[in-house]
Amino acid sequence: MSVTVNNKTSLNFLNGRWIPSVTGEIQESRNPANSNEIVGTVQRSSEVDLDNSVKAAKEALTAWKKLSGPERGQYLFKVANILEQRLDEIGECMTKEMGKTFPEAKGETKRAVDILRYFAGEGMRKKGDVIPSTDNQALMYTTRVPLGVVGVITPWNFPAAIPIWKIAPALIYGNTVVIKPATEAAVTMSKIIACFDEAGLPPGVINMVTGPGSKVGQAMIDHPDVNALTFTGSNQTGKKVAQGALDRGAKYQLEMGGKNPVIVLDDADLDLAVEQTINGGLRSTGQKCTATSRIIVQSGIYEQFKNKLLEKIKRIKIGDGMTNEVWMGPCASENQLNTVMSYIHKGSEEGATLIAGGKRLQDNEFADGYYVEPTVFENVTSDMTIAQEEIFGPVLALMKAETIKEALDLANDVKFGLSASIFTRNIANMLTFIDDMEAGLVRVNAESAGVELQAPFGGMKQSSSHSREQGQAAIEFFTSIKTVFVK
Ligand SMILES: NC(=O)C1=CN([C@@H]2O[C@H](COP(=O)(O)OP(=O)(O)OC[C@H]3O[C@@H](n4cnc5c(N)ncnc54)[C@H](O)[C@@H]3O)[C@@H](O)[C@H]2O)C=CC1
Numbered sequence: 001m002s003v004t005v006n007n008k009t010s011l012n013f014l015n016g017r018w019i020p021s022v023t024g025e026i027q028e029s030r031n032p033a034n035s036n037e038i039v040g041t042v043q044r045s046s047e048v049d050l051d052n053s054v055k056a057a058k059e060a061l062t063a064w065k066k067l068s069g070p071e072r073g074q075y076l077f078k079v080a081n082i083l084e085q086r087l088d089e090i091g092e093c094m095t096k097e098m099g100k101t102f103p104e105a106k107g108e109t110k111r112a113v114d115i116l117r118y119f120a121g122e123g124m125r126k127k128g129d130v131i132p133s134t135d136n137q138a139l140m141y142t143t144r145v146p147l148g149v150v151g152v153i154t155p156w157n158f159p160a161a162i163p164i165w166k167i168a169p170a171l172i173y174g175n176t177v178v179i180k181p182a183t184e185a186a187v188t189m190s191k192i193i194a195c196f197d198e199a200g201l202p203p204g205v206i207n208m209v210t211g212p213g214s215k216v217g218q219a220m221i222d223h224p225d226v227n228a229l230t231f232t233g234s235n236q237t238g239k240k241v242a243q244g245a246l247d248r249g250a251k252y253q254l255e256m257g258g259k260n261p262v263i264v265l266d267d268a269d270l271d272l273a274v275e276q277t278i279n280g281g282l283r284s285t286g287q288k289c290t291a292t293s294r295i296i297v298q299s300g301i302y303e304q305f306k307n308k309l310l311e312k313i314k315r316i317k318i319g320d321g322m323t324n325e326v327w328m329g330p331c332a333s334e335n336q337l338n339t340v341m342s343y344i345h346k347g348s349e350e351g352a353t354l355i356a357g358g359k360r361l362q363d364n365e366f367a368d369g370y371y372v373e374p375t376v377f378e379n380v381t382s383d384m385t386i387a388q389e390e391i392f393g394p395v396l397a398l399m400k401a402e403t404i405k406e407a408l409d410l411a412n413d414v415k416f417g418l419s420a421s422i423f424t425r426n427i428a429n430m431l432t433f434i435d436d437m438e439a440g441l442v443r444v445n446a447e448s449a450g451v452e453l454q455a456p457f458g459g460m461k462q463s464s465s466h467s468r469e470q471g472q473a474a475i476e477f478f479t480s481i482k483t484v485f486v487k
């Protein structure tokens with residue numbers, strides 16, 4: 001098989017200039033649908049590059065934070081307009097780089113445009129309150145100030161939306177930014193950063209350094225001039241971010257894993273429940289932190305639900321996300337494929353019953369990609385690894401419950417608490433679920449994934465650092481409150 005190479009090498013973006021890493025090293029980004037295709041190359045940077053970018057961000061801070069909110073907003077509107085003109089180009093790059101289907105990739109890029117516009121508008125909104133003082137001759141009020149240099153560490157599963165929902169609020173509230181994107185999505189990120197460059201943001205306001213998390217990411221965690229860190233990714237890395245930030249008193253925010261349940265009760269609309277379970281569990285090849293991974297079904301409709309689910313899963317078209325009819329693409333990388341396969345083996349070893357899928361696809365058009373069949377287990381018990389750990393792949397675990405109480409006990413019996421949904425027509429059951437489900441995002445008669453940019457997003461338990469991102473919640477992380485007393 002011949003190797004297709006896109007010769008374009010993406011550079012780091014530092015102080016308003018595109019420059020190579022001081023290491024002189026580069027790293028390939030390959031298409032997970034066809035590993036012979038090199039999508040681009042990115043800089044394999046070092047701690048020195050990171051340090052240089054933080055210096056640039058620090059220097060740019062004074063002038064950037066002195067601009068008015070509406071002035072900063074104008075820059076973000078410009079970025080949004082440029083990005084909007086490139087939905088196809090960036091969507092295609094995303095599909096080729098990490099495998100999600102083109103409609104999903106383009107939709108996500110459009111979401112990034114909307115996020116930019118939302119936060120651009122925030123520049124016009126109030127950032128404080130007048131509070132009555134006990135002294136009737138005094139004026140007391142709150143205002144908000146930026147944190148300084150914000151370090152952004154992002155994963156590969158949402159290459160546009162996640163970086164933008166961190167960068168846009170950071171910038172609008174007057175911070176400057178250094179981003180270290182996941183290497184698996186770094187070519188896409190550099191195309192997005194090009195939109196900031198073309199919008200003419202002052203040099204140093206936004207900087208991008210690509211490279212290994214263990215070097216560049218760790219250097220960002222440890223850097224004394226990075227005032228705050230915002231992270232999305234695995235729990236393992238999240239803990240390192242938190243510990244490092246705590247050690248030096250930096251502010252931090254983490255969004256991490258999920259083990260999200262769907263509860264299907266006897267009175268549910270079964271067709272809707274099946275459709276939404278598949279959307280929530282298998283879209284993006286199950287690589288969302290809000291993806292459905294456990295399906296807890298009430299015993300009265302268990303067999304009926306299972307049969308409908310299996311019937312529908314059989315019809316899923318798998319393949320290269322750039323092909324029109326394809327519904328599910330490959331895993332994002334060989335590493336991720338191996339992780340998913342190891343969980344599938346573990347599921348069988350621990351006694352769950354494999355009732356659909358379970359294999360890597362390697363014949364014909366799948367030969368050079370990281371494809372895995374949509375997989376369903378039943379007879380899954382809560383003590384099994386596949387019922388407890390985040391798999392991040394197209395693997396569903398069916399569990400049976402007699403009552404809503406039992407279903408909720410199972411649903412809550414994990415260390416995570418990101419998202420959850422229930423299918424029922426009974427309002428009392430809906431309200432019980434809304435009250436008792438330990439998750440930051442609870443959804444009724446809708447899939448477990450589905451984040452809206454204007455609403456707070458974040459998890460309970462070990463899914464997050466208990467903070468929220470997006471919507472009005474973003475100001476809480478990206479600013480510091482000052483209480484002012486004037487007499
Ligand atoms: N909650 C979510 O949205 C995501 C969860 N994951 C979970 O994590 C698993 C592993 O995926 P990875 O890509 O390896 O996640 P990861 O947590 O290693 O990577 C996320 C980001 O952190 C960076 N990073 C890695 N090590 C670092 C360190 N020591 N210091 C600072 N930054 C560091 C990476 O380069 C990347 O930019 C997945 O199988 C999935 O379960 C992965 C991506 C997103």
Ligand SMILES: O=C(O)CCC(=O)C(=O)O
Binds near residue numbers: 157158
């Ligand atoms: O934005 C979304 O649709 C989901 C976000 C998510 O699942 C993730 O961060 O992995």
